[in-house]
Amino acid sequence: MKSQRMSPGSPTQAAAAPGPEDRPGAGEPQAYAFGPFRLVPAERILRRGGEVLPLPPKAFETLLLLVRNAGHLMRKDALMTALWPDSFVEEVSLASKVSLLRKALAHGAGGSYIQTVPKVGYRFVAPVTRIWASAAAAVSPGAGVEAPAERTVRFIALPFAILNGDERIAFLGHSLPEAISAALAGLRALTVRSSLLAARLAEGQPDPRQIAREADVDMLLAGTILAEGEQLRITAEITHAPTGTLVGSYSCRTGRGNLIEVQDSLVRGIVDLLMLRLTEREQRVLAHNVPTSARAFEFYLRANHVQFQRTYQNVAMARDLYRECLDEDPDYAPAWARLGRCYRFLEKFGQEGPPSLELAKWAFHRAFALSPDLPIAHNLYTQFEADSGHAQEAMVRLLGQADKHPNDPELFSGLVQACRYCGLLDASLRAHRHARRLDSRIVTSVAHTFFLLGDFEQTLEWYPPGSRFYLDLVVLAETGREAEALDLLNHRSSPGGQFPAMIDSLRFFLQGDIARSLGIVRTALAVEPTSDPECTFYLIRQLARDGAEADALKAIRDLAEGGFFCSNALRHDPWLRPLSQLRNFPEVLDAVVKREEQARAAFDAAGGNRALA
DSSP, X not given: OOOOOOOTTOTTOEEOOOOGGGSTTOOSOSEEEETTEEEETTTTEEEETTEEEOOOHHHHHHHHHXXXXXXXXXXXXXXXHHHOTTSOOOHHHHHHHHHHHHHHTTTSTTSOOEEEETTTEEEEOSOOEEEOHHHHHHHSTTOOTTOOOXXXXXXXXXXXXXXXXXGGGTHHHHHHHHHHHHHHTTOTXXXXXXXXXXXXXXXXXXXXXXXXXXXXXXXXXXXXXXXXXXXXXXXXXXXXTTTTEEEEEEEEEXXXXXXXXXXXXXHHHHHHHTTOOOOHHHHHHHHHSSOSOHHHHHHHHHHHHHTTSOOHHHHHHHHHHHHHHHHHOTTOHHHHHHHHHHHHHXXXXXXXXXHHHHHHHHHHHHHHHHOTTOHHHHHHHHHHHHHTTOHHHHHHHHHHHHTXXXXXXXXXXXXXXXXXXXXXXXXXXXXXXXXHHHOTXXXXXXXXXXXXXXXXXXXXXHSOGGGOSSHHHHHHHHTTOHHHHHHHHHTSOOOSTTHHHHHHHHHHHHHTOHHHHHHHHHHHHTOSSOSOHHHHHHHHHHHHHTTOHHXXXXXXXXXHHTTOOOHHHHHHOTTTGGGGGSXXXXXXXXXXXXXXXXXXXXXXXTTHXXXXX
């Protein structure tokens, strides 16, 4: 995938971070970061990555003056007075220093850093991140500016506040920090909290220290966006959340067409500020997963904003916006991954059918072709792959990614589902615990794992309160509380797709109308292909509970051949227990056990025990 970034030298963009006077008592920042460069005043050096770029003293001082005043016009006479206070020099001396600086900065991504204002002066136009001394201490006590810490930084990006309530740019409030989080999620040195959690914690007047406690984070990104005509003024601050200490800031005034540069500058500024060591692969991922079109990026951000509330109508609208994005830039891998999820959602919960399923498959494959290690593609693809009967492949794929992204909680959340579909319930629980170690607030599908284990107390404990529709009802029904289950069910609306069959058949069963319950289940199971193997398993349980044991056992065998199997449930589930009396039950159980053994061998070969240690 080729990448072309907007030039920070565009006359429509000027960037400046608040000066030392904006941070009382702070003095000079420890370093200034822009693009791939870091300017360290105390050491009087300019670095590009690990390389020190030699600069003559006056050239260094010229650069420091410009960077300190980034975004502001520095007049020639003021510069010359500051650089040569006791000497008379010609303008050509200043021009030669600027020319030398342009050559030194020429290899940095982002184009020209110094803008000439004819006959007046110069302006440093790249976004600058100021790195204060507390940044090193916040990440790793005792570490110096150039000594990256070998530990994981826990990070959360809060929604940016839209000043003056401007609806024209409302979509940026959630979508810009979410895009920044997604870009950072693939770095080994970071554990990034979800945007859903960030949105909840941002309500009211959040205190960084309270967020640190609730989200269990070290670093917090917050910001504001203000529209001024066709220009946007964007400010952002990185705070060490446990202490509430400001460790870095960013500010720019830019046109909406420069949002790509804003995101890229913030991502790189955060990496620089936290002194993260990036592998070559991580550097490539950051460089490549940037759109080449400003219009494409705006469509992408609008789509992300629309699907934040995941209703059928919103996802359909987001799908169309992702298509617009990809019409502008067909090589933007994150948009392909998110488009794939939209197609899958619309097929699963709507009436779009098999064509949408094929489009989802194509979109995900396109994302992987463009960016094989893109975290968001791997995480979104897991549910699609598992539901398509390839849970073992999903498990092996995620375990392979675990070596590259060992601190991505969403990856291990996906393993909870993939391992469960393969009957590896112990591995599913271990993946859940690993995900929770990385992010104590992450929501996984472990409630379904506990249900297959027959641990109904833990099923209810881990069933997310905000998305309950079935498991709690079944647990009540299985524990002799049918009347309570029916009352709860009657006050609950049904979800879309094939799921109403689960709810309606359960309702008629609880009402004592077994014939209608059975008819609904048979109709739902006749749908091919199934949109959700786990949903099919729950329907099969009801088939057995309604008295159609032989049909249920045949359906269990077919489901195992289709990629969902669990010998523990087949042996011990109360509603499936009658199947053990059928003549061919041992044959079906043996087939399920063999599939689990194959999955276990694949898990071991892929390093599952090491990944979940």
